[in-house]
Amino acid sequence: MRLTFYKYQGTGNDFVMIDNRQHHFNKKDTKLVKELCDRRFGIGADGLILLENHKTLDFKMVYYNSDGNESSMCGNGGRCLVAFAKHLGIIDRLAQFEAVDGLHQAEIDENGVVKLQMQNVSHVEKHSTHVFLNTGSPHHVQLEDNIENFDIKSLGANIRYGEPYNQAGSNVNFVKKLSESTFRVRTYERGVENETLSCGTGVTAVAIAMNAIGQTHGNYITLETEGGPLQVSFDKQNGGYKNVWLIGPATFVFKGTV
Secondary structure, three states, rough: OOOEEEEEEOOOEEEEEEEOOOOOOOOOOOOHHHHOOOOOOOOOOOOEEEEEEEOOEEEEEEEOOOOOOEEEOOOOHHHHHHHEEEEEEOOOOOEEOOOOOOOEEEEEEEOOEEEOOOOOOOOOOOOOOOEEOOOOOEEEEEEOHHHHHHHHHHHHHHHHHHOOOOOOOOOEEEEEEEEEOEEEEEEEEEEOOOOEEEHHHHHHHHHHHHHHHHOOOOOOOEEEOOOOEEEEEEEEEOOEEEEEEEEEEEEEEEEOOO
């Protein structure tokens, strides 16, 4: 079968995009997903995303990690999918779509910057060494002063597979404070099982976590990732976080057939 795909990236977090409105792609073929995401023998990506029809919304998002398994929400992937939907003529400036964690709203401007509304966060676990919260995907967040020289893959894997996460796992974010409203972030992503250049749900988790433990009192935070800066805004209400937005560029890379 001949398969047309599109490659998009959001601050270096890259994805294979497939228009699956006609259901030509076999969603049960996890081996194919893994092969397409392979950086040596396939297209190469952190994940694969299917755009599908939805009965009442603009479209539906189905996301797979590069290991071939369908996964939890991907913020940068969601932003890239909005840009893809605009390219296909499904949307103009505003979008409403369904992902695995529920309804999302988004807006894309003329420069390709996408604002994606994330889920509300009602519970933030504060521990002596780290913070844990779910922003559509589970995230372990810990402050470190020397993250430039960290072995992210090894240290992230130890936390991801260790107590209390075990096999289910958690994404792991190492954070360095640069200013009251700016933080440096490096993320180990489960499913990719390595560091990615950027993680949308990860920077969202970092922004909220830093506010929750008093590292910042702002509600518009810049997160410097390996792939470039992202912004997160939110409203804090009754100990929870609402009106959470992930903001950054989503860029078309190339189109091909395989």
